[in-house]
């Protein structure tokens with residue numbers, strides 16, 4: 431039998447090979463490291479996983495599509511962006527994962543997100559594979575008409591690659607209900623099909639699921655609550671810092687408040703707001719969802735309890751809980767040290783890979799409960815899969831039913847991660863638990879389906 435350290439050496443060789451074969455994709459390298467550095471115990475224990483080629487296939491996307499997206503701005507000038515869809519792994523079901531519109535998007539970013547998505551989707555226990563897509567298009571400051579023309583052009587290529595049984599995109603950074611509407615409209619027009627299961631995150635009058643907008647944020651708070659229960663505490667009376675002010679952040683704050691915690695921050699790329707009375711969600715939603723404004727407007731309108739800190743990071747505000755909900759690598763080693771100094775008890779990732787590897791290490795060493803995004807933010811994709819189920823059955827469930835299913839799924843993900851970590855001698859290590867449990871499910875399906 432191969433030992434753990436021999437297995438780790440093999441995995442380290444593979445990581446070097448991944449870096450060599452995928453140059454200039456640092457986020458993808460980071461995501462691959464984060465998973466492969468935790469798999470040695472399970473690969474050493476179960477010889478079938480050491481089969482040559484299994485992990486090599488897992489780190490290579492099944493298909494990668496890159497395309498030109500030309501569109502006209504309101505002045506009639508032609509703009510050209512780049513579109514991506516990476517169909518990473520379909521061993522468990524149709525590729526499933528969001529679309530991100532942000533100027534930082536490139537192939538490496540989409541591959542990191544797609545790779546994470548494989549394990550996240552496996553953890554939900556539902557029949558969905560992993561994929562991700564997007565564009566370097568920046569929707570900030572664009573009119574509705576410009577966003578519509580961009581989405582229509584994007585879908586004019588994307589439609590060939592997606593379908594309810596093939597690949598089902600959803601939203602992510604820069605892609606919310608408005609964009610999904612324009613994308614769905616163009617898909618319907620080109621294909622002449624009412625295929626509601628082709629996209630999730632749709633509007634509620636035309637195939638969307640109740641609780642889908644809330645699902646990622648609500649799910650993350652439920653995951654954080656489960657981690658706190660393991661420590662003999664609940665969320666009541668805890669102070670929380672949340673970064674971001676988009677879909678995930680807003681519904682994270684909403685659920686924290688509902689469970690008795692005090693969420694005192696939100697942020698965007700201009701800086702952060704701290705509000706000692708707790709974030710006023712009606713005001714935040716008005717500014718972000720209706721006016722599409724910046725967070726400094728919140729501080730201006732809220733009065734004495736709130737202040738705006740330009741360019742600052744929410745992690746400097748003392749708190750019991752931290753829920754990063756903006757973007758990758760937004761919480762680094764220095765931030766982790768500050769959080770620990772201020773007595774943080776749990777960090778739960780609403781965003782994908784928001785915590786750098788050094789920061790994760792520091793938090794875990796300090797005994798802080800750490801919930802990795804692929805487990806903690808899986809509620810969004812889980813409710814997307816429930817949206818697909820409703821579309822397939824041509825029915826729609828009540829909000830109460832969807833929320834109950836979401837709560838059951840988050841509890842089950844927490845239990846799976848917790849038990850798997852214990853089984854592999856890493857008690858309390860949710861990173862190891864999530865990676866191994868997700869890996870086992872995908873690897874078993876891949877082995878059963880042969881070398882494809």
Ligand code: NDP
Nearest residue numbers: 602603604646674675676677678698699756757781782810
């Ligand atoms: P939104 O576009 O709704 O909001 C993103 C928020 O993060 C905005 O406040 C934005 O500020 C901020 N932000 C984005 N990029 C940066 C950056 N480079 N620097 C500083 N701030 C930034 O996106 P979501 O809320 O949907 O997504 C947030 C995170 O959650 C992402 O990591 C996403 O992958 C992850 N996620 C989302 C899911 C979903 O269901 N939507 C599901 C699972 C994970 P600004 O407007 O100034 O850019």
